[in-house]
Amino acid sequence: MKKDVKSIIAKYNKDETRLMDILIDIQDSLGFISPEAIDVISEDLNLSHVDVEQTISFYHFFSMTPLGKYNIYLNNSAVANMMGCAEVAKVFEEEAGSKFGEVSKDGQLGMFYTSCIGMNDQEPAAIINGMVFTRLTKFRAREIISDIKAGKNVEEMYVASYGDGANSNQLIKSVVSNNIRKIGPILSPKAEYGSALKKIIKLSPDEIIDEVKLSNIRGRGGAGFPTGLKWEFCRKAPGDRKYIFCNADEGEPGTFKDRVLLTERPKRLLEGMAIAGYAVGAEEGIIYLRYEYKYLEEYLENVIREAREANFLGKDICKKKGFNFDVRIQFGAGAYVCGEESALIESAEGKRGEPRDRPPFPVEKGYLNKPTIVNNVETLSSVTQIINNGGEWYRSFGTRESTGTKVLSVSGDCLHPGVYEVEWGFSVNDILDLVGTMGDVQAVQVGGPSGRCIAPYDFNRILGYEDLATGGSLIIIGKQRDLLKDIVLNFMDFFVEESCGSCTPCRSLSVIYRDKLKKILKGRGVQKDLDDMYAWRHIMKGNRCGLGQTALNPILTTLRNFPELYEARIQKNKTFDEGFDIHSALKDSFEITGRKSF
Amino acid sequence: MSKPIIATTSLAGCFGCHMSLLDIDERILELAELVEFNKSPINDIKKFTKKCDVGLIEGGVCNSENIHVLKDFRENCKILVSVGECAIMGGLPALRNNIPLRECLEEAYLDGPSVENNEERIIPNDEELPLILDKVYPCHEVVKIDIHLPGCPPSADMIYEALVSLITGKELKVPYEAFKYD
Ligand SMILES: Cc1cc2nc3c(=O)[nH]c(=O)nc-3n(C[C@H](O)[C@H](O)[C@H](O)COP(=O)(O)O)c2cc1C
Ligand code: SF4
Ligand code: SF4
Numbered sequence: 083m084k085k086d087v088k089s090i091i092a093k094y095n096k097d098e099t100r101l102m103d104i105l106i107d108i109q110d111s112l113g114f115i116s117p118e119a120i121d122v123i124s125e126d127l128n129l130s131h132v133d134v135e136q137t138i139s140f141y142h143f144f145s146m147t148p149l150g151k152y153n154i155y156l157n158n159s160a161v162a163n164m165m166g167c168a169e170v171a172k173v174f175e176e177e178a179g180s181k182f183g184e185v186s187k188d189g190q191l192g193m194f195y196t197s198c199i200g201m202n203d204q205e206p207a208a209i210i211n212g213m214v215f216t217r218l219t220k221f222r223a224r225e226i227i228s229d230i231k232a233g234k235n236v237e238e239m240y241v242a243s244y245g246d247g248a249n250s251n252q253l254i255k256s257v258v259s260n261n262i263r264k265i266g267p268i269l270s271p272k273a274e275y276g277s278a279l280k281k282i283i284k285l286s287p288d289e290i291i292d293e294v295k296l297s298n299i300r301g302r303g304g305a306g307f308p309t310g311l312k313w314e315f316c317r318k319a320p321g322d323r324k325y326i327f328c329n330a331d332e333g334e335p336g337t338f339k340d341r342v343l344l345t346e347r348p349k350r351l352l353e354g355m356a357i358a359g360y361a362v363g364a365e366e367g368i369i370y371l372r373y374e375y376k377y378l379e380e381y382l383e384n385v386i387r388e389a390r391e392a393n394f395l396g397k398d399i400c401k402k403k404g405f406n407f408d409v410r411i412q413f414g415a416g417a418y419v420c421g422e423e424s425a426l427i428e429s430a431e432g433k434r435g436e437p438r439d440r441p442p443f444p445v446e447k448g449y450l451n452k453p454t455i456v457n458n459v460e461t462l463s464s465v466t467q468i469i470n471n472g473g474e475w476y477r478s479f480g481t482r483e484s485t486g487t488k489v490l491s492v493s494g495d496c497l498h499p500g501v502y503e504v505e506w507g508f509s510v511n512d513i514l515d516l517v518g519t520m521g522d523v524q525a526v527q528v529g530g531p532s533g534r535c536i537a538p539y540d541f542n543r544i545l546g547y548e549d550l551a552t553g554g555s556l557i558i559i560g561k562q563r564d565l566l567k568d569i570v571l572n573f574m575d576f577f578v579e580e581s582c583g584s585c586t587p588c589r590s591l592s593v594i595y596r597d598k599l600k601k602i603l604k605g606r607g608v609q610k611d612l613d614d615m616y617a618w619r620h621i622m623k624g625n626r627c628g629l630g631q632t633a634l635n636p637i638l639t640t641l642r643n644f645p646e647l648y649e650a651r652i653q654k655n656k657t658f659d660e661g662f663d664i665h666s667a668l669k670d671s672f673e674i675t676g677r678k679s680f
Numbered sequence: 681m682s683k684p685i686i687a688t689t690s691l692a693g694c695f696g697c698h699m700s701l702l703d704i705d706e707r708i709l710e711l712a713e714l715v716e717f718n719k720s721p722i723n724d725i726k727k728f729t730k731k732c733d734v735g736l737i738e739g740g741v742c743n744s745e746n747i748h749v750l751k752d753f754r755e756n757c758k759i760l761v762s763v764g765e766c767a768i769m770g771g772l773p774a775l776r777n778n779i780p781l782r783e784c785l786e787e788a789y790l791d792g793p794s795v796e797n798n799e800e801r802i803i804p805n806d807e808e809l810p811l812i813l814d815k816v817y818p819c820h821e822v823v824k825i826d827i828h829l830p831g832c833p834p835s836a837d838m839i840y841e842a843l844v845s846l847i848t849g850k851e852l853k854v855p856y857e858a859f860k861y862d
């Protein structure tokens with residue numbers, strides 16, 4: 083064991099900033115990160131024990147106790163539940179004879195819930211020993227457990243044919259489907275790899291930034307910051323080295339379009355990263371890829387290798403002297419907050435993914451304290467097409483404030499869940515027509531849990547930065563759903579789980595709101611609970627990052643758009659109810675003492 | 681006008697908040713002029729003998745007896761004040777909240793390093809003993825609390841000022857340091 087750990091550490095040159103890679107490799111090869119392994123790591127990297135432990139404990143996919151020989155990570159986010167995750171989980175538990183959240187006594191099987199794995203258009207889905215299983219049914223669950231009991235390889239457990247497009251590539255071989263329903267210029271297969279690079283070597287970095295500015299493209303990761311401006315800041319920031327990060331963390335439940343871009347158009351992304359490198363003067367690019375997408379690793383590594391061979395990465399790109407740029411993949415290990423750009427940088431430096439205080443912004447002091455650009459997969463891919471066709475061309479799509487197209491992830495109660503590339507300026511109704519609804523639509527969740535839940539009277543609103551901004555996910559919620567219980571509570575559990583805990587309001591108030599919601603769902607709520615939830619919302623503005631600033635949105639936006647759902651569930655005859663239940667508070671005590679009354 | 685009547689109690693607390701109240705030093709004489717004390721460990725009055733105006737609660741709620749006392753206070757006091765971190769948030773005792781009750785009791789009475797002379801492995805369970813709750817609750821999750829006075833403990837000055845403000849109806853200025861985060 084010690085030798086294995088030592089050789090893994092040596093592979094990363096005993097570099098403490100590569101702690102994430104070291105931990106991932108140890109976890110993958112040994113099945114867990116043992117106390118002895120931690121000893122070796124802390125000795126070789128000259129870190130204290132707790133420094134290593136605090137990083138390990140931050141991430142969902144690391145474990146300090148042995149996991150199973152097989153491990154099932156079943157997504158239990160809202161849409162997974164809409165598609166029948168609970169039934170599948172029940173069969174898993176019955177057949178396996180063990181529970182979710184634990185490893186079976188014989189050490190064979192671990193089963194765990196996990197938040198959205200980026201497969202909302204093909205739920206229920208799970209990751210089993212690194213491979214993605216989609217569209218699970220009770221029948222499939224039974225088969226899988228019996229295969230596990232028979233000791234089959236995970237590869238042998240696939241029964242369906244591989245997914246469309248590159249999903250069936252030799253290096254992926256996955257049942258995941260792309261579900262591309264509408265193609266636009268960013269998803270389009272047209273445009274030869276390298277054409278944009280051949281163009282930029284004749285331009286100066288400033289000319290490139292001007293072109294990006296002219297296009298008026300804004301970041302596609304959610305915050306919508308103007309990309310050209312970000313690049314200009316980074317170009318101007320002093321620093322001997324600079325870095326380009328591609329944010330492929332895609333952790334917002336309901337979002338999966340980056341997965342499809344990475345699967346089908348990875349070269350367009352690599353090209354965009356190299357363009358960014360040329361424009362700001364960076365020679366290193368890092369794709370921060372969520373661990374859930376590890377099944378794409380070999381494939382993407384190969385695309386990167388091919389790009390080097392074609393001289394689109396590496397030294398003197400396109401024979402341009404001094405145009406050096408290379409890319410590596412950095413995996414996360416399961417933490418939504420790592421999608422936040424400064425947390426992402428912390429994580430890539432081998433630490434807990436806790437957001438930094440800003441300023442300074444990453445463009446001034448980012449990765450290893452050097453000027454750093456963090457851009458979303460779609461943003462960088464779009465830049466390639468902007469260079470290919472011109473900023474003016476890009477502006478011809480969309481609206482004045484929201485130029486170009488948006489790749490949407492649509493899921494939930496609709497006929498055709500999947501990926502749609504549409505021009506900005508569509509209304510929610512237009513999208514609903516496109517995706518085909520099933521019966522009445524009660525609500526649409528725009529932009530994931532951190533976004534907004536809107537009611538039918540808002541369906542004619544326009545998607546764009548002027549009105550309904552979105553990182554690109556739409557979840558359609560049918561009339562048959564219990565909006566507060568099935569969706570809002572699930573989203574609140576998600577934020578409670580994913581808060582990094584640094585800021586008191588984020589850490590505590592999200593729990594308090596979640597518990598108030600539970601109390602209301604139990605029928606113990608009163609008007610004062612609604613008033614409190616409305617009044618206390620401003621406290622969250624004091625949080626350090628976007629997670630905390632939006633963590634109450636599931637409740638606040640439904641409180642505004644669906645007040646009747648809350649009002650129907652509160653007690654009208656009471657002005658106060660603390661919600662305390664003495665019987666459940668004493669349940670354990672009765673059991674332990676054998677007493678029956680108090 | 682008769683003097684306002686005050687009652688106090690310590691639930692799952694360390695009595696530090698009561699000590700802080702006593703720390704008002706000679707002002708206790710002024711306080712004695714201003715108010716009358718009823719049920720309180722300070723004067724050892726065990727049962728409410730009349731309705732009170734203000735009840736000061738130290739400590740959170742960790743067992744069935746705490747619930748009983750707290751409800752008794754709610755019935756007998758016009759205004760209830762959660763005094764200190766334990767009453768407001770559960771405080772130090774709430775550190776056990778993530779550990780199942782059975783484990784806590786086993787550690788305390790059976791397996792802990794300081795356990796001696798318990799060969800029969802008995803977890804005390806006399807009818808007279810209150811039942812321990814599954815976790816420690818802040819007071820406002822069990823009854824309605826009107827005022828929260830932060831601190832661990834709130835300083836003597838703050839307790840004194842708060843009481844005087846309550847009695848005289850003047851506005852209380854709580855310094856920023858008393859409730860800032862982290
Ligand atoms: C909690 C949280 C999670 C985020 N997750 C992602 C993500 O998964 N992908 C992403 O591109 N941006 C995410 N962001 C936004 C990033 O912080 C950042 O704004 C973005 O990567 C910048 O790229 P862009 O300008 O190209 O959009 C997240 C932000 C927050 C606060
Ligand atoms: S807002 Fe929440 S997630 Fe963000 S830094 Fe603060 S505690 Fe962490
Ligand atoms: S708040 Fe502090 S001083 Fe008061 S009872 Fe709790 S621990 Fe003791």
